[in-house]
Amino acid sequence: xxxxxxxxxxxxxxxxxxxxxxxxxxxxxxxxxxxxxxxxxxxxxxxxxxxxxxxxxxxxxxxxxxxxxxxxxxxxxxxxxxxxxxxxxxxxxxxxxxxxxxxxxxxxxxxxxxxxxxxxxxxxxxxxxxxxxxxxxxxxxxxxxxxxxxxxxxxxxxxxxxxxxxxxxxxxxxxxxxxxxxxxxxxxxxxxxxxxxxxxxxxxxxxxxxxxxxxxxxxxxxxxxxxxxxxxxxxxxxxxxxxxxxxxxxxxxxxxxxxxxxxxxxxxxxxxxxxxxxxxxxxxxxxxxxxxxxxxxxxxxxxxxxxxxxxxxxxxxxxxxxxxxxxxxxxxxxxxxxxxxxxxxxxxxxxxxxxxxxxxxxxxxxxxxxxxxxxxxxxxxxxxxxxxxxxxxxxxxxxxxxxxxxxxxxxxxxxxx
Ligand code: PA5
Numbered sequence: 139x140x141x142x143x144x145x146x147x148x149x150x151x152x153x154x155x156x157x158x159x160x161x162x163x164x165x166x167x168x169x170x171x172x173x174x175x176x177x178x179x180x181x182x183x184x185x186x187x188x189x190x191x192x193x194x195x196x197x198x199x200x201x202x203x204x205x206x207x208x209x210x211x212x213x214x215x216x217x218x219x220x221x222x223x224x225x226x227x228x229x230x231x232x233x234x235x236x237x238x239x240x241x242x243x244x245x246x247x248x249x250x251x252x253x254x255x256x257x258x259x260x261x262x263x264x265x266x267x268x269x270x271x272x273x274x275x276x277x278x279x280x281x282x283x284x285x286x287x288x289x290x291x292x293x294x295x296x297x298x299x300x301x302x303x304x305x306x307x308x309x310x311x312x313x314x315x316x317x318x319x320x321x322x323x324x325x326x327x328x329x330x331x332x333x334x335x336x337x338x339x340x341x342x343x344x345x346x347x348x349x350x351x352x353x354x355x356x357x358x359x360x361x362x363x364x365x366x367x368x369x370x371x372x373x374x375x376x377x378x379x380x381x382x383x384x385x386x387x388x389x390x391x392x393x394x395x396x397x398x399x400x401x402x403x404x405x406x407x408x409x410x411x412x413x414x415x416x417x418x419x420x421x422x423x424x425x426x427x428x429x430x431x432x433x434x435x436x437x438x439x440x441x442x443x444x445x446x447x448x449x450x451x452x453x454x455x456x457x458x459x460x461x462x463x464x465x466x467x468x469x470x471x472x473x474x475x476x477x478x479x480x481x482x483x484x485x486x487x488x489x490x491x492x493x494x495x496x497x498x499x500x501x502x503x504x505x506x507x508x509x510x511x512x513x514x515x516x517x518x519x520x521x522x523x524x525x526x527x528x529x530x531x532x533x534x535x536x537x538x539x540x541x542x543x544x545x546x547x548x549x550x551x552x553x554x555x
Contacts, residue, residue, distance in 0.1 A: 139362060140520055141505040142372040144379070145496040159369075159378045165530050166374050170364060179537035181326030181335070182522060185357040188324050188335040194350050197336055200300070200319065201343030205236055208298075209260035211344045212253075212283060214242035215267035215337075216275045217409055218329020219302075223341035225403035226514050232346030241283060242266070242276035250279065254286060262287065263344075267302040267337055269323050271309040274549060302337055328537050330410045333518040348511040355515025363523050373520050376450075376502070377528035383448045383500055384422050384532070390447035392440070394427040396488050397454055399509055401428060407521060413542065414525050417534040430487050437491075441498055448500040453488060456508040457481050 144151060173180070181187050204211060213220050220243060227238050237260075241253050264287070266280040280301075287295035296317035303309030304325045313320035321336045332338060334356045342349045363373050380391060393407050404426030415421035425447075427436055440447070463475040463483075475483070492501050506513055529536035 139507075140359075140372055140516060142375055143503040143505065145492055145501040145503065147496060148500075151500070155375070155379060155382065158382050159375065162378055162381075162531050166371070166527060169527060169530065170366070176535075176537055178326050179328055179331070181324045182331040182333075183360075183526075185334055185353060185360050185519065188327065189339065189353045189356070193336070194339065194353055197321075197339050198343050198350065200321070201340055201349075204263050204300075204344050205346070207261055208236050208263040208344070210237045210239055210257055210262050211341065212239045212241050212257070212262065212264040213267065213341050214264055214276050214279045214283060216243045216273060217413075218332055219267040219269065219276065219337060220341075221330070221402070221406040221409055222333030222338040222518065223345075225400075225406045226338075226342050226347055226352065226511065227345045228402040229399040229509055229514070230347055230511060235346055236344055238341065238345050241279040242268075245275060245278060250282065254282070257286065262290070263298045263300070265300040265302060265321075265340060265344075266309065267323065267341075268309060269304055269307075269329055271303050271307050273546070274553070300340070302340070328539075330406075330413055331522055331537075333406070333522070334515065342511075352511040352515035352518075355512035355517075356519040357515075359516040359519035359523075363519070372504075373524035374527055376504070376520075377524045377531060379502060380422060380524075380528050381531045388446065388448050388500075389423060390425055391422045392425050392427055392447050392449045393452065394429055394432075394449055394491075395452040395454075396429050396484050397452075397509065398428060400452060403452075403514075403517070404428070410521060410525050411528075413539045414529050414536045415532055415534060416541065417538075420532055420534060429491060430484075433487075433491060440495060445499060448502070449495060450502040450504060451488070451492065453503050453505050454507075454509055455505055458508060 144155070148154075213223060220240060224240065239253055239256055241250065244250065264280075264283050266276060266283075268276045268280075271277065284295070284299070287298055291298060297319075299316075299318040300321055301309045301313050301318050302321040302323045303313075304323050310320055312318065321340060323332070323337055324335050327335055327337075329337070334353055339349045339353070342352065363371055365371070383391075391411070393404055395404075408424045408426055411422070411424040416423070440449070459481065461480040463472075463478050463480065465476045466472070492503065495501055506517060526536050
């Protein structure tokens with residue numbers, strides 16, 4: 139399970155948190171009882187609604203068929219439609235039988251040409267993931283990839299296309315008309331909340347991730363967080379801490395960690411909190427930092443700059459690799475490292491960073507046992523739940539994104555839609 143620790147030089151922080159949690163208890167109660175206001179967006183709240191045994195079997199079967207035939211699987215999607223799958227695929231070592239390539243998240247011709255080039259000489263399958271199939275970026279990529287597949291495979295191309303969209307969407311109609319495989323994007327789940335549905339699970343399974351184990355992790359976390367008591371609810375505690383710090387004047391939350399494996403998970407997290415909370419001139423701005431590298435970039439600002447932020451560290455507990463710095467004949471001034479494991483050096487760097495930063499800003503530490511599929515499932519559910527609670531405490535609608543729609547309007551106008 140996940141463990142949340144607070145490193146804050148304010149000696150009263152635990153008492154303040156206890157009172158804050160008591161004060162917001164009614165928000166948690168409403169959520170656990172099932173809110174009617176948001177019932178059309180809560181399809182992710184019970185993991186089994188879109189990831190029960192039957193559905194995961196069906197997804198796994200489709201993934202196995204693709205794995206038999208494909209060298210490359212292209213995920214066409216943007217934001218919530220690809221971030222969750224990517225964050226797991228890029229983090230977990232698998233058999234790498236099928237290479238995963240990404241499209242639909244950029245309009246850069248340079249990047250798209252590179253993507254098409256990477257498909258040359260390989261057996262290609264694609265999954266176009268788009269909730270209502272109006273977003274331009276995935277739509278444009280799907281177009282060039284369809285052309286590519288028809289040119290390569292003729293009428294057989296349709297068998298190599300999967301489309302994940304909502305029932306009744308134009309994407310479903312395209313599937314019916316042209317014989318693509320259709321997978322349901324749940325109508326009652328927004329993109330950024332769709333990690334543990336067909337949206338995230340099919341690409342993960344094609345990549346060789348044990349997605350059933352990920353679903354179990356999410357379901358176990360759900361069980362823990364849905365128990366009544368707010369004291370044993372680390373997601374509620376985290377949601378309260380975020381709001382407390384926001385009310386104290388902090389404007390940013392920085393998610394940080396020392397495992398580069400988490401790079402894409404940070405992106406998922408940034409979208410989740412940014413799009414969910416940044417409304418009505420409110421909300422913490424979510425940023426992420428990959429340490430050690432960024433200790434030598436933003437580290438200076440964190441330590442001595444304007445006191446804008448608090449930090450949340452993801453700390454992986456179980457050692458997953460070892461590499462020793464052997465004694466070296468060259469006198470390089472690093473002899474103090476002789477015989478030391480990089481795992482321990484990385485941990486020393488983490489502890490030293492927290493020690494230094496806590497003098498300036500509050501630090502939260504979220505301990506994760508290890509980075510496997512099961513624990514990714516836990517992490518997804520933990521943050522989804524926490525984000526929902528946090529937005530409700532902030533008193534914004536967690537499930538819309540009117541600001542994103544505004545930029546789309548101007549883009550459609552510029553391109554003559
Ligand atoms: O979280 C959201 O709902 C959005 O950010 C979507 O994920 C993103 O806009 C992609 O939308 P669509 O799947 O409709 O292309």
